[in-house]
Amino acid sequence: MKKFKEGFINSIETMGLVDGPGIRIVIFMQGCPLRCIFCHNPETWKNKNNIKLTSKEIVDEVRKYRPYIEMGGGVTFSGGEPLFQSEFLLEMLKMCKKAGIHTCLDTSGTGYSKKYLDEILKYTDLVILDIKAIDLENYKKITGKDMTSFNYFKERLKVNDNKIWLRQVIIPTINDNEEYILKLKEYIKDFSNVEKVELLGYHTMGKEKYKKLKIKYRLDGIDDMDKEKLKELQNILNNDLKYNK
Amino acid sequence: MQEWEGFKGTKWKNNIDVENFITCNYKEYKDDDKFLTGISKKTSKVWGKCKKLLAREAISGVLDVETFIMSGIDNFEVGYIDRPSEVIVGLQTDAPLKRIVNPYGGLRMVEKSLEAYGYHLDKELETRFKEFRKTHNDGVFDAYTKEIKLARHNHLITGLPDAYGRGRIIGDYRRLALYGADLLIESKKIDLNNITIINEDTIRLREEVSEQIKALELIKKMAFRYGFDVSKPAKNAREAIQWTYFAYLAAIKQNNGAATSIGRNTTFFDIYIEKDIEKGILTEEEAQELIDQYVIKLRLVRHLRTPDYNELFAGDPTWVTESIGGMLDDENSLVTKTSFRILNTLNNIGESAEPNLTILWSKKLPENFKKFATNMSIKTHTLQFENDDLMRPIYGNDYAISCCVSALRLGYQTQFFGARINFVKVLLYALNGGKDEITGDLVIDGIEPIEGEYLDAEEVLKRFDKVLAKTVKIYVDALNIIHYMHDKYAYESSQMAFLNTNLEYLMAFGLAGISIVADSFSAIQFGHVRVKRDERGITNAFDIEFDYPRYGNNDDRVDTVAKNLVKRVYRELKKYPLYKNAIPTLSLLTITSNVVYGKHTGATPDGRKAGVPFSPGANPTQGADKNGALASLASVAKIPYKDCCQDGISNTFSITPNALGSDDETRVVNLVKILDGYFTSGAHHLNVNVLDKNLLVDAMNNPNKYPNLTIRVSGYAVNFNKLTREQKEEVISRTFHEKV
Numbered sequence: 001m002k003k004f005k006e007g008f009i010n011s012i013e014t015m016g017l018v019d020g021p022g023i024r025i026v027i028f029m030q031g032c033p034l035r036c037i038f039c040h041n042p043e044t045w046k047n048k049n050n051i052k053l054t055s056k057e058i059v060d061e062v063r064k065y066r067p068y069i070e071m072g073g074g075v076t077f078s079g080g081e082p083l084f085q086s087e088f089l090l091e092m093l094k095m096c097k098k099a100g101i102h103t104c105l106d107t108s109g110t111g112y113s114k115k116y117l118d119e120i121l122k123y124t125d126l127v128i129l130d131i132k133a134i135d136l137e138n139y140k141k142i143t144g145k146d147m148t149s150f151n152y153f154k155e156r157l158k159v160n161d162n163k164i165w166l167r168q169v170i171i172p173t174i175n176d177n178e179e180y181i182l183k184l185k186e187y188i189k190d191f192s193n194v195e196k197v198e199l200l201g202y203h204t205m206g207k208e209k210y211k212k213l214k215i216k217y218r219l220d221g222i223d224d225m226d227k228e229k230l231k232e233l234q235n236i237l238n239n240d241l242k243y244n245k
Numbered sequence: 246m247q248e249w250e251g252f253k254g255t256k257w258k259n260n261i262d263v264e265n266f267i268t269c270n271y272k273e274y275k276d277d278d279k280f281l282t283g284i285s286k287k288t289s290k291v292w293g294k295c296k297k298l299l300a301r302e303a304i305s306g307v308l309d310v311e312t313f314i315m316s317g318i319d320n321f322e323v324g325y326i327d328r329p330s331e332v333i334v335g336l337q338t339d340a341p342l343k344r345i346v347n348p349y350g351g352l353r354m355v356e357k358s359l360e361a362y363g364y365h366l367d368k369e370l371e372t373r374f375k376e377f378r379k380t381h382n383d384g385v386f387d388a389y390t391k392e393i394k395l396a397r398h399n400h401l402i403t404g405l406p407d408a409y410g411r412g413r414i415i416g417d418y419r420r421l422a423l424y425g426a427d428l429l430i431e432s433k434k435i436d437l438n439n440i441t442i443i444n445e446d447t448i449r450l451r452e453e454v455s456e457q458i459k460a461l462e463l464i465k466k467m468a469f470r471y472g473f474d475v476s477k478p479a480k481n482a483r484e485a486i487q488w489t490y491f492a493y494l495a496a497i498k499q500n501n502g503a504a505t506s507i508g509r510n511t512t513f514f515d516i517y518i519e520k521d522i523e524k525g526i527l528t529e530e531e532a533q534e535l536i537d538q539y540v541i542k543l544r545l546v547r548h549l550r551t552p553d554y555n556e557l558f559a560g561d562p563t564w565v566t567e568s569i570g571g572m573l574d575d576e577n578s579l580v581t582k583t584s585f586r587i588l589n590t591l592n593n594i595g596e597s598a599e600p601n602l603t604i605l606w607s608k609k610l611p612e613n614f615k616k617f618a619t620n621m622s623i624k625t626h627t628l629q630f631e632n633d634d635l636m637r638p639i640y641g642n643d644y645a646i647s648c649c650v651s652a653l654r655l656g657y658q659t660q661f662f663g664a665r666i667n668f669v670k671v672l673l674y675a676l677n678g679g680k681d682e683i684t685g686d687l688v689i690d691g692i693e694p695i696e697g698e699y700l701d702a703e704e705v706l707k708r709f710d711k712v713l714a715k716t717v718k719i720y721v722d723a724l725n726i727i728h729y730m731h732d733k734y735a736y737e738s739s740q741m742a743f744l745n746t747n748l749e750y751l752m753a754f755g756l757a758g759i760s761i762v763a764d765s766f767s768a769i770q771f772g773h774v775r776v777k778r779d780e781r782g783i784t785n786a787f788d789i790e791f792d793y794p795r796y797g798n799n800d801d802r803v804d805t806v807a808k809n810l811v812k813r814v815y816r817e818l819k820k821y822p823l824y825k826n827a828i829p830t831l832s833l834l835t836i837t838s839n840v841v842y843g844k845h846t847g848a849t850p851d852g853r854k855a856g857v858p859f860s861p862g863a864n865p866t867q868g869a870d871k872n873g874a875l876a877s878l879a880s881v882a883k884i885p886y887k888d889c890c891q892d893g894i895s896n897t898f899s900i901t902p903n904a905l906g907s908d909d910e911t912r913v914v915n916l917v918k919i920l921d922g923y924f925t926s927g928a929h930h931l932n933v934n935v936l937d938k939n940l941l942v943d944a945m946n947n948p949n950k951y952p953n954l955t956i957r958v959s960g961y962a963v964n965f966n967k968l969t970r971e972q973k974e975e976v977i978s979r980t981f982h983e984k985v
Contacts, residue, residue, distance in 0.1 A: 014876040017905055023918050023919065068922030
């Protein structure tokens with residue numbers, strides 16, 4: 001009997017309607033190399049927890065929802081950082097593709113094993129890439145890491161010609177200004193095959209979790225991103241935005 | 246018949262067969278909603294007056310009651326809202342929202358209702374009625390056994406229609422429009438003459454058919470007061486809608502059934518509307534005006550109820566359920582322009598709890614209609630969706646929903662409504678030797694109490710089966726008595742007149758609390774449950790030592806328990822002969838009574854504390870579903886409908902707008918996919934509320950800010966302000982699927 005790989009997952013959300021096209025089964029995987037200041041899932045940072053499942057168990061769970069996901073939906077691997085368990089992730093992606101399930105990777109583009117990356121991208125139908133920042137200084141400030149890993153991922157995306165949705169979290173006082181959005185617009189030209197760019201408003205809903213986990217919250221004093229302002233910025237971004245196809 | 250000129254088909258001309266008329270003549274509509282028009286001047290005037298009256302009614306609870314005349318098809322003078330502007334006419338009494346006294350179901354209920362709202366029945370009328378007439382309620386209590394009375398008193402069997410009209414009957418009101426009263430009378434007379442073998446059953450049937458004929462004569466008279474001759478078929482769209490409404494109006498003048506649904510009329514009306522538009526005698530504006538005004542009339546239906554009743558079924562519901570859409574066969578849908586027009590009433594005259602607009606959903610419905618219906622659902626939270634692909638093979642393509650979830654083949658079937666048992670008490674009685682955990686009464690005898698500190702699954706199940714078998718017997722006895730007496734003392738001749746003489750009867754049994762019983766069994770099996778008992782030796786608290794799988798997470802370990810529980814109940818029900826050879830059906834539906842059930846029920850082995858509300862219908866327990874919405878839906882979808890829960894499986898689904906999608910268009914697309922997926926999985930029913938929980942909290946604290954906020958509860962829509970504080974809190978405590 002085939003032995004399936006095991007991995008750590010945080011939870012499964014069976015009705016994700018905003019993480020990829022259609023109805024998605026979202027697998028929140030455990031472990032992340034980054035420590036983003038706005039992270040609202042700090043419980044996924046640790047490499048291990050007590051939910052250890054095989055790739056088959058997870059894909060079987062996904063298959064249960066076939067009637068919902070077969071019409072333009074699918075599975076989304078999120079986290080944490082799904083690339084953090086690259087080998088495990090790859091096995092699940094292959095199994096999903098074999099079963100005809102649309103696959104989506106919700107990632108920061110870091111934490112992967114180089115050895116598996118190209119193959120992972122081969123079995124991924126859509127990459128949702130979270131751009132943390134567009135320059136090294138801010139990237140470091142936000143994630144605690146440098147951009148080497150991210151930049152390599154960006155290159156491999158181009159080579160593998162993956163379809164991409166870009167995401168950028170907008171945080172009051174940090175990047176909620178027109179100037180930044182215009183720079184971002186320029187930066188996006190570096191990517192090919194982008195289908196859409198979404199600005200996500202920072203929110204404080206994760207704060208409670210930090211208290212429970214006894215981790216210091218680093219954005220104290222910063223409020224939720226104003227919805228109207230976010231819309232404005234999204235309009236500025238969308239205005240005349242031409243994606244490289 | 247000259248009224249039939251231009252209509253195709255012959256079968257329906259030789260027999261009473263509305264279904265065949267529709268199949269031969271309707272025009273499917275697959276395009277979008279762009280043809281729809283706004284509110285007409287006349288409708289504005291009529292609705293403007295209604296709004297004022299409704300606001301006045303909202304303050305006092307009851308606007309007016311007719312206390313000098315009793316219920317009856319032709320007992321009231323004509324009534325209007327704004328006569329020159331009304332294109333569809335007819336009110337229950339001589340004034341809008343003025344309620345009828347209907348003593349035939351039970352006089353005590355009438356007296357209690359009148360007293361609660363500060364009215365008195367005319368003394369002479371009351372004395373005469375008491376002297377000469379026995380009621381349904383009197384009859385029932387003459388026949389009830391002491392076991393039934395005890396089960397009823399202890400809330401083991403609840404909500405029985407033994408003191409008011411049973412409802413749930415749907416007359417095929419379209420028959421009046423298509424055939425006219427004279428042909429229907431002629432046909433009933435033939436039926437009557439064909440009943441020649443005389444025995445107890447046929448004597449009763451002959452009397453009933455004679456009553457139906459009298460009812461049809463009275464309907465002619467009633468319509469004539471309004472200036473219409475319904476003895477002949479309707480000639481045009483306005484008449485078709487008016488005739489159909491008159492037939493329904495007769496039903497609600499004569500009866501006060503809990504749920505009096507109107508059937509499935511839009512495709513039928515559309516045939517007449519299309520014909521008139523083609524002839525150039527009707528415009529789109531006028532067509533919409535007819536539908537808007539038809540709906541206004543349905544929004545004004547009222548019955549006189551007691552405050553107790555309101556606690557069970559909040560918000561003065563009447564369940565004027567109108568079923569819309571569905572498929573004709575595997576290829577063609579029954580969606581017409583009028584399916585759009587009736588949903589457009591929510592735009593033109595605003596959201597409203599009634600009529601109870603029900604979409605018969607199939608994956609194969611035209612995409613444009615699916616999108617329009619889901620969009621209206623997102624905007625107004627007033628629609629419910631039911632699985633046409635599941636029901637059509639059983640009931641054919643011309644069925645309608647009665648009340649919330651009960652399908653009936655129009656004209657061929659009717660229902661004996663049976664409310665429900667408190668399923669959770671069945672379990673608690675199994676633990677407590679048949680004694681009620683609140684009163685301490687011995688309700689079910691012959692049950693050995695369970696004595697150990699920890700509960701053993703096998704032992705509990707054995708006792709449970711025993712209690713269940715005895716409870717079902719009592720329940721069946723009660724319903725047989727109720728429907729025998731209802732036919733005898735409060736027969737609904739005006740509704741039965743629009744049904745076939747030889748009917749198939751469904752006796753609708755129900756369960757409340759499935760999620761608690763399933764979770765309790767799961768806790769006993771996986772959670773190591775320790776029992777605490779009070780000084781009477783009756784359970785009053787439970788400690789659960791380990792996590793256990795809970796219903797609502799798509800976990801077969803417990804979902805199978807739920808499934809097997811309902812199968813067990815249905816197996817028991819099938820053991821007994823039923824009144825008029827009825828076929829038993831079963832539902833998982835609570836309406837808003839889940840709150841009251843909880844109040845009267847002690848602590849349970851799943852960890853629920855005494856007095857905490859049940860979840861509604863077949864919903865997982867509030868907060869138990871932790872794997873996201875699809876897992877919750879999937880658990881409910883596993884409960885078998887066909888040959889088991891065929892009276893309906895109600896599920897209420899609440900999701901925040903942000904979780905459903907990032908913009909309006911995506912929300913519509915996603916909701917269509919959720920419904921397609923849910924119903925393809927074999928599920929039966931879904932109420933959809935796309936709402937923020939905070940909005941409801943705000944509405945609870947500031948009711949004046951939200952006078953028209955309507956939400957779906959189990960099986961119907963209700964104005965949020967009309968719920969009791971406890972019911973509001975329960976609705977807010979339910980699982981809202983949020984964005985993660």
